Structure formats: structure tokens, C-alpha cells
Amino acid sequence: MISRILHLDVHLIQSYPYSNLNRDRHGTPKTATYGGVQRARLSSQNTKRHIRQEVEKIIGLRAVRTRGIPQAVAKLLVAAGWDPKDALTAGQLLILAAAVQGLGIAEGGGTNALLFLPDTAITALADVAQAHREGLLRAIAAVVADEEKAAAKAARKTAAKDTDEADPQEDEEDEEESARSALLAKHVTKAAPKDGPKDALKKDVLKVLQSKNASVAAFGRMLANESGSTVTGAVQMAHGVSTHSVVIQTDFFTAVDDLQQAAGEERGAGHMGDNRFTSATFYRYGPLNVGELLRDLDPEIARQVIAEYLRALVTTILPAKGSGTAPYTVPHLVYVALRTDRPVSLVGAFETPIPATTAGYLPASLTALDEHAAAHHRFLGRANVLADFHTGLSPQTYPALGERTEGLDDLITRILDTLAKEGQ
Numbered sequence: 001m002i003s004r005i006l007h008l009d010v011h012l013i014q015s016y017p018y019s020n021l022n023r024d025r026h027g028t029p030k031t032a033t034y035g036g037v038q039r040a041r042l043s044s045q046n047t048k049r050h051i052r053q054e055v056e057k058i059i060g061l062r063a064v065r066t067r068g069i070p071q072a073v074a075k076l077l078v079a080a081g082w083d084p085k086d087a088l089t090a091g092q093l094l095i096l097a098a099a100v101q102g103l104g105i106a107e108g109g110g111t112n113a114l115l116f117l118p119d120t121a122i123t124a125l126a127d128v129a130q131a132h133r134e135g136l137l138r139a140i141a142a143v144v145a146d147e148e149k150a151a152a153k154a155a156r157k158t159a160a161k162d163t164d165e166a167d168p169q170e171d172e173e174d175e176e177e178s179a180r181s182a183l184l185a186k187h188v189t190k191a192a193p194k195d196g197p198k199d200a201l202k203k204d205v206l207k208v209l210q211s212k213n214a215s216v217a218a219f220g221r222m223l224a225n226e227s228g229s230t231v232t233g234a235v236q237m238a239h240g241v242s243t244h245s246v247v248i249q250t251d252f253f254t255a256v257d258d259l260q261q262a263a264g265e266e267r268g269a270g271h272m273g274d275n276r277f278t279s280a281t282f283y284r285y286g287p288l289n290v291g292e293l294l295r296d297l298d299p300e301i302a303r304q305v306i307a308e309y310l311r312a313l314v315t316t317i318l319p320a321k322g323s324g325t326a327p328y329t330v331p332h333l334v335y336v337a338l339r340t341d342r343p344v345s346l347v348g349a350f351e352t353p354i355p356a357t358t359a360g361y362l363p364a365s366l367t368a369l370d371e372h373a374a375a376h377h378r379f380l381g382r383a384n385v386l387a388d389f390h391t392g393l394s395p396q397t398y399p400a401l402g403e404r405t406e407g408l409d410d411l412i413t414r415i416l417d418t419l420a421k422e423g424q
Helices: 044-059 069-079 084-097 120-131 133-160 169-191 200-209 214-219 258-262 290-296 299-315 362-380 408-423
Strands: 007-019 031-034 037-042 063-066 115-118 240-242 249-255 271-285 333-339 385-391
Touching: 007 290, 007 299, 007 362, 037 044, 037 271, 044 214, 044 299, 063 214, 069 084, 069 120, 084 120, 084 133, 084 169, 084 200, 115 120, 115 200, 115 214, 120 133, 120 200, 133 169, 214 290, 214 299, 271 362, 290 299, 290 408, 299 408, 333 362, 333 408, 385 408
Parallel strands: none
Antiparallel strands: 007 271, 007 333, 031 037, 037 240, 063 115, 240 271, 249 271, 333 385
């Protein structure tokens, strides 16, 4: 069991061809200004999501980020014999029963905030509803009674209005949704059991909201005003930035209407437009808090997460416009370092942008990373570097980047072996 501070720094140098891996709201490749020039950028959020999905696929422990927990719980309750309307209201009441300040039901029927929970949490909440069915049905009856009164009052009010007035239906529907949310909050206390602790339902729901699996432990969760549900993720992710300045390139395209062309009716384009792309060599960085992960998870599962995180970070490609650009490259260099102090990014190697040459950007980017790592070792020393290794497409050995390994599998094995010795 590792109890001391231990971070795994993962640095990548990767060249992507003409592509649009991560676009903004206008469809343009995302950019950032760094070192006074425009860089291509891969957002940390997008990168982290795709890596999480790959890790979950391999380890078989999935988590879901959704506003639709009430609806998902309702489906299970309906399958168990509940009335559909009662099932949805029960799912919504469960969320409110947790009494988390700011967490409520949105007008669409789901939660007003995204929840990140193990996928088993949906079944667990349905089980809570079954266990507290009597109280929930009591609260549901109170909600329905108040809704019927409100509907009757609205009908009388509508009948009394001048029929020449503009139709207020849309506003009334919005008011009805808001009133329903207020009614749920008003009557949720009626779901508490009559016998036994009054906070039993609240505790049961909070236990589910606080549950975690390997995915939640690795990638983290924040639920405002409920500290027990907040998990500091072991995985961190920097925005990937190009090692050099970039200019967004515009691609004008046309599409032919096959049937019109075959009939000789149309010789021009059936559609035309333009897309925006870029090509760049990126520095990517994603540290992992190994000590925290090993404290939160079973050691064997933690080792699997570490291995699959490393593999996913190296091999996952962001899929935007992938079918039209096929940007399926792998990193030219992977450098990992186990540190016993804190994460250390090497992005400063590229604060001065790599200049364009006939040799491209890769050779100078690789050299810059090696030299910048050497500068860090001189400044900080190597006492806090437990082990470091590098591998990649380049056959060259980089002195400041630790021992060279023969491929990704070897690198992962070396890291896991080091951790195993450290845990003994």
C-alpha cells in the first residue's frame, strides 16, 4: 500500500495531419494564444471524456454523466410494476430527498445539474424507491392533489377571461412546470418513513449519490454543497497546445448530386461550402495522482486503471471530422515520470514557438522537450523522480527523459513494476 505522495507525469509529442480534432461553436479548430502567438488547441474536457470512455470500456466499470437520473430510475420502476407517472415523480422525489442545496428538478423533468455516478447507481436508486414505496406514494398523492387543485383553478380563470385576449397557453405551460417543481419540494418530506428514523430516505439517497467506482475515482466528481459526494479525480488534463504557431486553413468543397448528373440535368455542384482545418505538432500533458488512486481503489483495480489510462492517453484520437480526415497518428514521443513531490509540466519548452523549417516541427519539438526536462532536473534535482522512461516512434534516445523502453507495453510494464516495488 502506497501512502506517500506519488504522481505520474505523462508527456506526449504528437503530430496530427490536416484535421479538425476539436472544434468551437463555429466549427473552427480551437486555438489558444501562448507565447504571444496563436496555437492549435485540444481542450482538456474533450480529451478527458474520450479517454474516460476508453478506460471504462476496457476495465468494465462505467460511470454516467447525465441530467436524466429521474427518468432512468422511472424506467426501472415501471418495469417493476409502478404506474408511469408515479414512477417519474418518485424518481424526482428521490433527488429532492437528498436535500442538497441547489440540486433540484429542471422544467424538463430531469435534474438541474449533471450528476456523475456509477451506472449501478440507477439500479440502486430504484431499489431505494422500492424500499420507501409507501412514503413515496404518500408524497406523490399530495403532489397530485395539489396539481389537480391548481388545474381546476386555472380552468376557472381561463373561462372567466375575455375570449378575445391573446392565447396565453405557452406562458401557462411554463408556469405549470415551475409550479410542479415547487410542489415536489413542498411535499418531499411526506416521503419520510412513518416508522423509524425520519432521515432514513435522505441517508439512503445520499449513500447512492456518494457512491463511486474506478471511473469516478479516476476522473473525479464535484457536487456543490454536498462534500461527501465530491471526489477529487486522480486524473488531471492540460489543454493540448501546438509547439508552434498555426494559421487556420479554409477548405472550399463541393458535392455532386448523382441523380441529377446521371440524368444530365445538372452540371454544377449540388452543394457547396467551406470547412476549417489545421495541422500541427502538439505537446500534450496529463498527470495522474497515483497515491490518491491507490488509496481510493483496490490495488489491483488501481493498477489496471493506471495501465489503461496510459494506453488510452497515447492511443485515443478525438473523433471530430475523423471520417473526412482520418487523423489516426500515434505520438512520436511518450515521456513518463513518477514523482514524489508534485506534477511538473514541461509546456514551457514551447513558450518560444518552434520555427518552421524544411525538417518540419517534430525534430525541434523533441529536442526542445529533452532540453527543457534537463533544465528542470538541474533546477529541481532528480531526488523526487522515482523513475522515468520514454518511448515512441523516434529511434533516438533522449538523455534527460530517463531510460528508453521498447514500445508502449514495455513502458507500462516498467511503471507498474516500479509501483509494485514501491508498495512492498
